[in-house]
Amino acid sequence: MTYLETAASFYSEVAQTPQVGLCCVQSSPLQLPGLKISAQMQEMNYGCGTTVHAAELANSPTVLYVGVGGGLEALQFAYFSRRASGVIAVDPVEAMREAASRNLAIAAKDNPWFDPSFVEIREGDAFALPVPDASVDVVAQNCLFNIFEPADLNKALKEAYRVLKPGGRLLMSDPIATRPIPAHLQKDERLRAMCLSGALTYEQYTQHLIDVGFGQIEVRARRPYRLLDAQTYGMDENLLLESLDSVSFKVAIPEDGACIFTGKTAIYAGREEFFDDGAGHILQRGVPAAVCDKTAGKLGALMPEELLVTDSTWHYIGGGCC
Template identity: 25%
Template sequence: MSNTCQADKHQEVSEYYGSTLQKSEDLKTNACCTIQAYPEYIRKPLGMIHDEVTSKYYGCGLTIPHELSGCRLLDLGSGSGRDCYLASYLVGAEGNVVGVDMTDEQLAVANRHIGYHMEQFGYDRPNVEFRNGLIEKLSELGLEADSFDVVISNCVINLCPDKVSALREIYRVLKPGGEFYFSDVYADQTVPQHLVEDPVLYGECLSGALAEQDFMALAVAAGFNPPREVERSPITIENEAVQALVGDIRFDSITYRLFKLPASTKGEGAQGGSVTYKGTLETTPDCFELDLEHRFAVGAAVAVSEAVRLILANSRFARHFEFIEAASC
């Protein structure tokens, strides 16, 4: 897509979220705003978020992973700030949260309630700030390489016209061992160009969606390890006009986690030995779910692949596990 077309897309999306939509209920599909049951560690801070912030929430999943205390976290396409404020609570007074969005109206809502949340959470000074800019150009916002522990994003990457630059920028700003944990919309096939050009389908987070296989390839090309799927829910389209336009294309909302890791010396499919969860993650003491395929009950030794060992041993989860090398298993 040319630079002019990308700028037009940014403008179109910004108008959609700045003026066309006023609140979550204005959406025509549940692509942004899939309903879900929240876990206990989210319910408490969620109840403390300002109503105006919540009323303009347009996410499609839960993008708040475990073990955030003390982290520096970046939320891309932070909108009215709901996930930034959840993260602000969970990183604690010593942590730090940066939200980036390109839509003035959304940023105005987010900025309006910084003081309110500081008081709610009992902080002496704000630990969250919002910056106006493009995800594809984080360096222009002064966001340095290797400077964030965790990057999150909720229903936004599909809206980026230049997804290659977006993923490269995310990889760049993450510290080694850092994690990109995000929910987005994916299609079961490549979405045809005439649908990409439809402003409503694009704004509703449908026609900018990548086919899953294309996303996998882009993530690895940007430097990440292969994406790990955490959650998936089908998107239902009740609006008949929208359904007629998309025809037989199926969309899912999927939460993936991607890590910035050292290259494997053994090959990712090799035996990685065994790992035992110590039960020390405050928000999930009984078991830790890395993804849909890996659930670690406290105290139980589990044989893992080299790919999974690399994630656990090189990320912020390392101190919560005991590791036994493959050779001595």
């Protein structure tokens, strides 16, 4: 049995017998006016964060959700795309598709605004998404891509890039590792299916996104996820996993490299009213301006006495000079 077959078997099990807190023991559904989440759907909340960011969901986008789970985030996306097939949810596991359909039928009774036709559930997987090229505005996945081995992750990201329209967004939430996960844990297929042993480091994770062509990446949140203790998992020291929520844009990669926003700002403290670096960044004296990590590094080296560059907050929701 391959690791993907093990994962499919595992999620067939948890679709039929929900495991509360399988991924995020402290997660709760996004609260939106008029949105009610059933207990059944909440029990199958197998995500490690959230991919539902209202700022990315204006104008009723077509959303492709990869790995439907219990249907919770598909329902949340439908809140913003209230039309037939506004959300297309893809999952290779029949039991999971059936469970999501049942949960969405309950949601239709609990939410007068929701019609089950808003979410179209299709059989398929991340490596062969059942939609045409450049046909969706948003692709989203929560705590799925971390299961994939690097070569398969690259295939999944290429598929997401293929189906996105130019300027489209890939919304992801995945565990990342604060240091490389030992080989003996990576080889444990069940731990990988449980989102505990397949995580990449932050640097590896973002590089995969850049390698397939995403020119801009924005970190929405980064927070502790799980601790793999040394005794239980056969390591010399404990290993912290973090949860990373990100939005990646299908835009061209600039000549000087992709723009990654992690919440850094640049602040001009000189005598002039404005500072212009000649590369499109104009800073008003004393006013923080959000900048990507690349620009932060350049500005920090340019005039260290007159430019303050703050550290990453790991929370960024747009704006700034880049």
